[in-house]
Amino acid sequence: MPKMKSNSGAKKRFRLTGTGRLRRKKAFTSHILTKKSQKRKRNLRAGTLVDTADEPRMKKLLNM
Numbered sequence: 916m917p918k919m920k921s922n923s924g925a926k927k928r929f930r931l932t933g934t935g936r937l938r939r940k941k942a943f944t945s946h947i948l949t950k951k952s953q954k955r956k957r958n959l960r961a962g963t964l965v966d967t968a969d970e971p972r973m974k975k976l977l978n979m
Contacts, residue, residue, distance in 0.1 A: 922976040929965065929973055937965040937973055 929937045941959045948956060965973050 919978050921978045925973060925976040929977065931979070932964070937970060938962050939965050 929939055932938055940962055943951075944956070944959045951959075
């Protein structure tokens with residue numbers, strides 16, 4: 916049987932942390948930034964972790 920391919924889009928969006936969790940960037944940062952407050956845009960810059968409920972699904976996309 917051939918090897919499973921990992922999802923190319925997921926490869927670009929998620930990174931594994933040292934403890935095995937998945938890091939991700941926040942949404943709503945690409946356009947229409949004028950109506951968003953400085954505080955909101957600043958908080959969107961920081962990365963965050965994938966929710967524990969979604970983690971198994973994302974790891975399946977990455978073949979982990």
